[in-house]
Amino acid sequence: MDIQTKVGDGGWSKGKIALAVVGAILLVFLPVVLQGFVAMSFLVRILAVVGIYVMLALGLNIVVGYAGLLDLGYIAFYAMGAYSAAVVGNLFVKAVSHIGAVGLREFLTSSTFIFMLPVAALIAALTGISLGTPVLRLRGDYLAIVTLGFGELIRILATNNFLGLTNGAMGMSINVPNPVGLVAMQKPVINIPAVGFSFQFSVNLYWYYVVVLLICFTIFIVRRLDNSRLGRSWVAMREDEVAAASVGVNIRTAKLWAFALGALWGGLAGVVFANFQGFITPDSFSFLESVFVVSMVVLGGMGSIPGVIIGAALIGGLPAIIQGVAQSPMLASVFHIDAPTASAIANYRYLLFGLLMVVMMAWRPQGILPSKRRARELHPEDEKTLEEEDQSLWAVEHGIDGSGHDL
Amino acid sequence: MAIVEATNATMQFGGLKAVNDVSIHIDEGEIVALIGPNGAGKTTMFNMLTGIYKPTSGVLAFNGVSVAGKKPHQICKMGIARTFQNIRLFANMTTLENVMMGRHTRSTAGPWQAILRGPGFKREEQRTTDEAAKWLRFVGLIGQANELAKNLPYGQQRRLEIARALATEPKLLLLDEPAAGMNTRESADLTKLVGRIRKTGVTVLLIEHDMKVVMDIADRIYVLDFGELIAEGKPVEIQRNPKVIEAYLGKGAEAMLAQQA
Numbered sequence: 296m297d298i299q300t301k302v303g304d305g306g307w308s309k310g311k312i313a314l315a316v317v318g319a320i321l322l323v324f325l326p327v328v329l330q331g332f333v334a335m336s337f338l339v340r341i342l343a344v345v346g347i348y349v350m351l352a353l354g355l356n357i358v359v360g361y362a363g364l365l366d367l368g369y370i371a372f373y374a375m376g377a378y379s380a381a382v383v384g385n386l387f388v389k390a391v392s393h394i395g396a397v398g399l400r401e402f403l404t405s406s407t408f409i410f411m412l413p414v415a416a417l418i419a420a421l422t423g424i425s426l427g428t429p430v431l432r433l434r435g436d437y438l439a440i441v442t443l444g445f446g447e448l449i450r451i452l453a454t455n456n457f458l459g460l461t462n463g464a465m466g467m468s469i470n471v472p473n474p475v476g477l478v479a480m481q482k483p484v485i486n487i488p489a490v491g492f493s494f495q496f497s498v499n500l501y502w503y504y505v506v507v508l509l510i511c512f513t514i515f516i517v518r519r520l521d522n523s524r525l526g527r528s529w530v531a532m533r534e535d536e537v538a539a540a541s542v543g544v545n546i547r548t549a550k551l552w553a554f555a556l557g558a559l560w561g562g563l564a565g566v567v568f569a570n571f572q573g574f575i576t577p578d579s580f581s582f583l584e585s586v587f588v589v590s591m592v593v594l595g596g597m598g599s600i601p602g603v604i605i606g607a608a609l610i611g612g613l614p615a616i617i618q619g620v621a622q623s624p625m626l627a628s629v630f631h632i633d634a635p636t637a638s639a640i641a642n643y644r645y646l647l648f649g650l651l652m653v654v655m656m657a658w659r660p661q662g663i664l665p666s667k668r669r670a671r672e673l674h675p676e677d678e679k680t681l682e683e684e685d686q687s688l689w690a691v692e693h694g695i696d697g698s699g700h701d702l
Numbered sequence: 703m704a705i706v707e708a709t710n711a712t713m714q715f716g717g718l719k720a721v722n723d724v725s726i727h728i729d730e731g732e733i734v735a736l737i738g739p740n741g742a743g744k745t746t747m748f749n750m751l752t753g754i755y756k757p758t759s760g761v762l763a764f765n766g767v768s769v770a771g772k773k774p775h776q777i778c779k780m781g782i783a784r785t786f787q788n789i790r791l792f793a794n795m796t797t798l799e800n801v802m803m804g805r806h807t808r809s810t811a812g813p814w815q816a817i818l819r820g821p822g823f824k825r826e827e828q829r830t831t832d833e834a835a836k837w838l839r840f841v842g843l844i845g846q847a848n849e850l851a852k853n854l855p856y857g858q859q860r861r862l863e864i865a866r867a868l869a870t871e872p873k874l875l876l877l878d879e880p881a882a883g884m885n886t887r888e889s890a891d892l893t894k895l896v897g898r899i900r901k902t903g904v905t906v907l908l909i910e911h912d913m914k915v916v917m918d919i920a921d922r923i924y925v926l927d928f929g930e931l932i933a934e935g936k937p938v939e940i941q942r943n944p945k946v947i948e949a950y951l952g953k954g955a956e957a958m959l960a961q962q963a
Binding site: 516519520522523524525526527528530531534535537538539540541542543544545546552556 | 752753754773774775778779783784786790791792793794795799802803804806807809810811812813815816817819823826827830866867869870
């Protein structure tokens, strides 16, 4: 009797589906509600920023979580994406400005960021490979130090106006006045004066939705990669490099793929960041940012997509939310916070946040939602088969090989 | 026909010759044991054969092709699989996934196929799962398929490592102390397992300290001491070889054993 070996997709229970539906509705409509109330509209911007962090964390999760390569300079790829979007994007806009047809010209100009996504992703991925190649032999602490150096290197090149491209410490702006479709979306205005709700589509909301779409795309791809031959070989390499090589994993290729794909998502996040901010300086790509992204992955749970998202939401969002809430006039009146206290809380937000990190790591070092290795599982047809299988196991152990395994 | 042919293989670490001028050959279908006291260079031989070390001098040929300078994954693809002295499983992967990893060289899907999930990808994944299940059944671990490898008891971890190695479809299987830490019954089961592995057409070279296991299953034995080959022969010959007795028990032991007999 053979047990059925099925390639399982994990399966969706009713509870999971319900949760996903509620989550999706919240993702789409919560920002609309927030945008509608003046006192809370600052949260939309924070959500977009958090979304960018989620993308970064999901990308780094490939490198750190799956492949187990500690990368302390991940922000370099984010910088590559952002600067590529700025430099190549501005060139693109300049080139397009020679087009005579006004409609086409405006369309191309306003959708520059969409064209820049693949370009910057490719540039970032190539950067990832060029970092990955020389450090293939390194592991653990040594790799971490090299990547740390690399992260600083990119930032310093940007600060020193490398090849006259980056405009140095002054930073550079991205000349895309209105991203595609925004003007049309801003036309309808919804007013419900009774509750003080007044909604008009905003730039922040626009980038929030772009980020959410990109995150969905990222999760889709990363899940498929994780649950494949390459994903398994990453995990195997993380668990034991020697053993992985002994079963045929080309460590070189597996590491390069991890670096390239991780970098690619760093680059994508960089493009969105540059366009969202409209202005980038090397300060945005400091070592501290790399540390934040690593913390998101570790705090959330290495190798776990939901964990990493929660980690990014907490680390990316909490300080901003603490600051925003403390200084929001409406909430201040609710909680009776006076202005000096509010600014004190805002100033100490990283202290609170650091304390939270210490407590979390002491209390739950595996992360908030640790990854569950389930990937593929055998699904015995029913309990009876399982029993029979146990019998044949017993038979194997005792050499009573009744099942005719003449392998 | 010799599947393994080592000619004057030498591995030097600084001033130490871990393996010194060793020549061995293994014929297809044989079970050969490599024995010797600790530090004799047995595992070094394994590491040279599997590409972890590159021999300082001499030739190690597998099916007539030199393995020197080849990477471990290339050697795995050529058809040599191994287990490790101190078990090296993928601790946080399931038992099934561990064996699926063994199919790595026998499958091809890259990132693109993984993202697109075409019919070819699905077929290959199904085959990987089926093959892994087959080998889990072979070593009697199918009931533990969904357990994490780190949660298995010691004896089962040993068997899982063997299943993972077999899943690579090797022609030669290297077992590094498979019976280490096993009780009498477990090592008797292991002996049977190795016998069944031979029936699948796989040649086996094993390092083992448990002499009962060695004498029961080995067709031939090579004895290493301080990196040098000191004896070669059938189990009965090795048992009586004075050099081997000296290496294991010290000078004069032979006379004592003779007196006792």
